Amino acid sequence: MKIGIIGGGSIGLLFSYYLSLRNEVSIYTRTQDQADLINEHGLHLVKGGIEQAPVLVTAAPIQEWSGNEDLTVVAVKQYQLxxxxTEIKVKAKGPILFLQNGYGHIKLLSELATTEVYVGSIEHGAVRENGYTVQHNGIGVTRTAVFKGEAGLLREITTNAPSGFPFFLESDFKEMLIKKLVVNSVINPLTAILKVKNGELIHNPFFFEIFKQLFQECAHVLELPNQEQYFQNLMTVCEKTANNHSSMYKDIENGRQTEIDAILGYLLELSRSKNIKAPLIHNYYQCIKGKEHEREGA
Amino acid sequence: MKIGIIGGGSIGLLFSYYLSLRNEVSIYTRTQDQADLINEHGLHLVKGGIEQAPVLVTAAPIQEWSGNEDLTVVAVKQYQLxxxxTEIKVKAKGPILFLQNGYGHIKLLSELATTEVYVGSIEHGAVRENGYTVQHNGIGVTRTAVFKGEAGLLREITTNAPSGFPFFLESDFKEMLIKKLVVNSVINPLTAILKVKNGELIHNPFFFEIFKQLFQECAHVLELPNQEQYFQNLMTVCEKTANNHSSMYKDIENGRQTEIDAILGYLLELSRSKNIKAPLIHNYYQCIKGKEHEREGA
Structure with missing residues (x-):
């Protein structure tokens, strides 16, 4: 099928690479320069340190996206959405899959006129090496779920997924996104501020105390129906990624904007609207915003 | 007068140097090696980058302290006290001045049989360069107050203080120590975890939010009678030391034990005994303990 992918960041490049193995992919980038690079070099993937065979995709700046592909994948950060x-609302005709972290963007999706709207949650680790090369460091899965409409196309994607890049179809989009939100809310800010790898949050007994308390606050604010299950999932992710630096850790280290507003910012707003005290959520939100502010001041 | 100083850390060396200008000082160190070094080289002071004239003091290992001086100054960390x-209780005969941070050691002082017990609060910045050399970087004052007995000897010290090393006699030992405790509780852990200089806590608007919230918790747990006054003092210290790295920042950077137990540890215990929720105090206590634990694991 024809797939349009919006966004030339690590996730956009990763999806373009793998999906192009069995589909006709067009990638839409923010700059003409990046589109030129991709058209010239093809898309490159480095997996476990080994350069894979490059693939050919069509690249163009985002203004040229017409919404005519069989599926559009929106792979920009939540803060870019x-x-x-507005452009997506106007142009989107077919099914569209949103890959943003957090939950705050969900209210935007209700406004789309297109019949099929899907959401996804990515458990891959990927780093953009340059405009046309992405490193696939953490081999994981992509979970998807229907936000609105029929699951038909998601089933097709799941069945036709290339090896090494599996898709799972989940039944409850909210549960799927909230699970990821909880993981991101605890692991990302703590690792970024304490400057540790993910595993230290559970192996260092003092950090583990904070880890549990921050989880408790998130669970309270989100009114999670089955806390134990979410906590187990959080622990599992932390153990599986014990030797990794979280994306927020790397964003702060490299002086980039983080996804804090989509993550703790969303929970902070929710806590205020529900009038629930959330001192740690507030604290780590301010810590990360303060770190972003340092960069702006520099 | 004859003064005995217990402790060969930065504060012990600083006090030995300045007090020896007008008194006969004996310094008691943990190791025989350091005592030998001081006896061999004399005591050296570097002030504003400039080496001052060395002074001669008598140095001996702490076992040789007999408690016979006119005044004993105890200049060890609270966690070493x-x-x-027990040794101090047995040997102390004359007046004794304790220079520890925090408030947890106060209960130990009630057990002393000696008539005059004083406490002090130091606003100098000092770094030990080697066993017999101390850098006097932040020129401040030493506040003292009577814990028990008469103020006579403190008045003498205050009047005879050498230039550049003033002493103030305060009327309320508790208020004096708590003021310092509040300053240490907010500035030390935040700067150590956020990895910033003191001034950033008030100049970065996001960090300033945390600064205010942590102060609020400390004020609540300590049931401060006049919060505004303590907050103003905290702000003043932060502004005056804006370009400095706090002692806890440096302890963490250099993999040394911090004074967290004397500072937030005391407040945490107090909050528990009073059944007051103190999520930020708990959080930053765990952060620092976790950082200390990293060092032990390494």
Whole structure:
């Protein structure tokens, strides 16, 4: 099928690479420069340190996206979505899959006129090496779920997934996104501020105390129906990624904007609207915003 | 007068240097090696980057302290006091001045039989360069107050203080120590975890939010009678030391034990005994303990 992928960051490049193995992919980038690079070099993937065979995809700046593909995958950060959503609303005709972290963007999706709207949650680790090369460091899965409409196309993607890049179809989009939100809310800010790898949060007994308390606050604010299950999932992710640095850790280290607003910012707003005290959520939100502010001041 | 100083750390060396200018000082160190070094080289002071004239003091290992001086100054960290207090109880005859941070050691002082017990609060910045050399980087004052007995000897010290090393006599030992405790409780852990200089806590608007919230918790747990006054003092210290790295920042950077137990550890215990929720105090206590634990694991 024809797939349009919006976004030339690590996730956009990763999806373009793998999906192009069995589909006709067009990638839409923010800059003409990046589109030129991809058209010139093809898309490159480095997996476990080994350069894979490059693939050919069509690249163009985002203005040229017409919404005519069989499926559109929106692979920009949540904080970039607000600027794009009007254009997407106007042009989107077919099914569309949103890959943002957090839950705050869900309210934007209700406004889309297109019949099929899907959401996804990514458990891969990927780093953009340059405009046309992505490193696939953490081999994981992509979970998807229906936000609105029929699951038909998601089933097709799941069945036709290339080896090494599996898709799972989940039944409850909210549960799927909230599970990821909880993981991101605890692991990302703590590792970024304490400057540790993911595993230290459970192996260092003092950090583990904070880990549990921050989880408790998130669970309370989100009114999780089955806390134990979410906590187990959080522990499992932390153990599986014990030797990794979280994306927020790396964003802070490299002076980049983080996804804190999509993650703890969403929970902070929710706690205020529900009038629930959330001192640790507030604290780590301010810590990360303060770190981002340092960069702006520099 | 004859003054005995217990402790060969930065504060012990600093006090020995300045007090020896007008008194006969004996310094008691943990190791025989350090005592030998001081006896051989004299005591050296570097002030504003400039080496001052060395002074001669008598140095001996702490076992040789007999408690016979006119005044004894105890200049060890609070966490080292528990191991020393029995010996001090047995040997101390004359007035004794304790220079520890925090408030947890106060209960130990009630057990002393000696008539005059004083406490002090130091606003100098000092770094030990080697066993016999101390850098006097932040020129401040030493506040003292009577814990028990008459103020006579403190008045003498205050009047005879050498230039550049003033002493103030305060009327309320508790208020004096608590003021310092509040300053240490907010500035030390936040700067050590956020890895910033003191001034960033008030100049970065996001960090300033945390700064205010942590102060609020400390004020609540300590049931401060006049919060505004303590907050103003905290702000003043932060502004005056804006370009400095706090002692806890440096302890963490250099993999040394911190004074967290004397500072937030005391407040945490107090909050538990009073059944007051103190999520930020708990959080930053765990952060620092976790950082200390990293070092032990390494």
């Amino acid at each position: 607000a600027d794009l959503i | 528990a191991d020393l207090i």
